[in-house]
Amino acid sequence: MRVAEDWSLESVRSEGSDGRFNRRAIKVEEAQRRVLAAARTIASELVPLAEAGGRRLAQQLLATSDWPPFARAGLDGYAVRAADTAQASPAFPAALRVVDTIAAGGLALAAVEPGTAARIMTGAAVPSGADAVVMLEQTAEGMAGGERAALVKAAARPGQNVAPQGEEFRLGSPIMEPGELLRPGHLALLGTFGYAVVPVYRRPRVAVFATGSELLPVEAPLAPGRIRDSNSAMVAAMIRQRGGEPILCGTLPDEPEAVSEALIHIGGDVDLIVTTGGVSVGDYDAMALLLRELADFDSQFEVFPDSLDMLLFNRVSMRPGSPTSAAWIGGKLVLALSGNPGACFVGFELFAAPALRAMQGDPRPDHRKVQAVLARELKKGSPHDRYVRTSLLYGDDGRVYADPLAFGKSSMTASIAQAEALVVIPSGSLGAEAGSIVEAWILPQ
Numbered sequence: 001m002r003v004a005e006d007w008s009l010e011s012v013r014s015e016g017s018d019g020r021f022n023r024r025a026i027k028v029e030e031a032q033r034r035v036l037a038a039a040r041t042i043a044s045e046l047v048p049l050a051e052a053g054g055r056r057l058a059q060q061l062l063a064t065s066d067w068p069p070f071a072r073a074g075l076d077g078y079a080v081r082a083a084d085t086a087q088a089s090p091a092f093p094a095a096l097r098v099v100d101t102i103a104a105g106g107l108a109l110a111a112v113e114p115g116t117a118a119r120i121m122t123g124a125a126v127p128s129g130a131d132a133v134v135m136l137e138q139t140a141e142g143m144a145g146g147e148r149a150a151l152v153k154a155a156a157r158p159g160q161n162v163a164p165q166g167e168e169f170r171l172g173s174p175i176m177e178p179g180e181l182l183r184p185g186h187l188a189l190l191g192t193f194g195y196a197v198v199p200v201y202r203r204p205r206v207a208v209f210a211t212g213s214e215l216l217p218v219e220a221p222l223a224p225g226r227i228r229d230s231n232s233a234m235v236a237a238m239i240r241q242r243g244g245e246p247i248l249c250g251t252l253p254d255e256p257e258a259v260s261e262a263l264i265h266i267g268g269d270v271d272l273i274v275t276t277g278g279v280s281v282g283d284y285d286a287m288a289l290l291l292r293e294l295a296d297f298d299s300q301f302e303v304f305p306d307s308l309d310m311l312l313f314n315r316v317s318m319r320p321g322s323p324t325s326a327a328w329i330g331g332k333l334v335l336a337l338s339g340n341p342g343a344c345f346v347g348f349e350l351f352a353a354p355a356l357r358a359m360q361g362d363p364r365p366d367h368r369k370v371q372a373v374l375a376r377e378l379k380k381g382s383p384h385d386r387y388v389r390t391s392l393l394y395g396d397d398g399r400v401y402a403d404p405l406a407f408g409k410s411s412m413t414a415s416i417a418q419a420e421a422l423v424v425i426p427s428g429s430l431g432a433e434a435g436s437i438v439e440a441w442i443l444p445q
């Protein structure tokens with residue numbers, strides 16, 4: 001990728017180390033809007049049907065036949081003319097001469113004329129003349145006029161146990177829309193209509209960089225002042241949850257030269273770049289220093305021409321993750337998440353997750369939201385929107401309870417693993433009472 005090659009790191013350093021950057025916080029909704037404007041849909045590819053689960057469809061698909069394609073027997077029994085059975089009862093069964101036996105996949109040899117029936121199996125095409133199927137259990141075998149007969153002991157309604165041609169779909173009608181996530185049932189439909197290969201959006205390729213000179217690889221023993229990089233693996237899993245393909249680029253020291261060098265060398269076949277760490281006002285917060293050099297969205301354009309590197313935002317009115325930043329660099333979206341694991345997690349959910357869904361054509365890339373009862377009081381100190389990690393409990397009273405998890409600070413990790421939802425405590429309040437109704441954003445499990 002092309003990061004502005006003329007970034008003047010010397011000038012960034014000399015003025016940038018006092019921590020008093022002019023960073024204007026924007027609302028979460030505005031930040032999401034800017035990210036989605038930059039998250040362009042990516043190319044599509046054809047994949048074999050059995051591998052299409054979890055992918056997003058790239059175009060509208062149509063029914064290639066009526067479904068069912070022919071009138072089908074719903075159970076094993078006899079295909080009859082309902083009128084022939086109108087008077088039938090256990091004491092006075094209708095005796096119908098059996099003219100045929102039709103297996104599933106087989107074809108009728110004869111039409112069902114008045115006074116006759118055809119033995120038929122579940123899934124077989126109902127022969128012409130017949131308009132109902134009587135289940136085997138409501139019949140007996142007998143003789144009529146010296147020939148094999150079915151003794152039908154109950155009156156059949158016309159249409160009974162027959163799935164008419166085109167009952168579910170008509171030839172040419174839409175079966176699914178672009179951007180739809182292909183779940184097992186979608187694959188069944190696609191198989192039904194003969195889609196052996198499926199047009200899906202390519203998985204967005206997401207480069208992940210963890211910045212921080214304190215970071216050790218996961219396999220390393222702890223050393224004084226150092227911690228292991230836990231963000232990379234977490235972010236990789238979150239990328240996969242949203243249909244993306246993570247490209248783990250390892251850790252980078254808190255040095256703007258090293259970070260810009262790595263971003264420059266990432267290459268063209270990456271659709272999104274996610275970095276973690278170094279976005280706050282520390283002397284060595286390298287991403288913050290680099291992003292400062294970019295043109296500012298507020299003084300620029302609403303659409304991002306490929307040629308223009310631009311800061312989309314560098315502060316969001318939210319907790320955790322207030323220093324979360326985003327930029328458009330070298331024609332690519334760069335999401336610079338906070339290094340604090342809790343803030344990294346929330347920043348990903350708020351910005352990277354919808355971006356990945358939008359890149360795969362999802363017309364509604366936001367979270368599923370439910371009203372939940374707050375299980376315990378939540379106090380908050382800052383005036384910003386707060387996104388609280390909670391578990392979800394399904395009460396006997398039919399209500400969903402959101403229970404804020406312990407160790408829920410931005411710097412903490414324990415609660416991330418247990419989080420089932422993010423509860424939003426909007427700005428302008430100092431918290432919410434136990435029992436109050438809150439909005440819970442459902443997290444993928």
Ligand SMILES: Nc1nc2c(c(=O)[nH]1)N[C@H]1C(S)=C(S)[C@@H](COP(=O)(O)OP(=O)(O)OC[C@H]3O[C@@H](n4cnc5c(N)ncnc54)[C@H](O)[C@@H]3O)O[C@H]1N2
Pocket residue numbers: 210211212214215227228229230231232276277278279280281282285320321322323337338339340341343410411
């Ligand atoms: N004076 C101020 N200080 C801070 C502010 C502020 O407004 N004024 N904001 C605070 C907030 S809020 C947050 S959130 C953090 C954001 O910090 P950064 O995004 O710059 O992240 P780092 O400084 O690199 O690291 C923060 C923390 O997270 C640990 N970390 C970093 N990367 C990883 C990783 N890959 N795996 C695990 N843990 C990681 C790092 O060691 C630090 O402990 O800034 C506050 N400061």
Ligand code: MOO
Pocket residue numbers: 318319320321322323338340342343410411
């Ligand atoms: O915004 Mo920071 O994520 O609170 O801790």
Ligand SMILES: [Mg+2]
Pocket residue numbers: 277278279280281282285
């Ligand atoms: Mg920092």
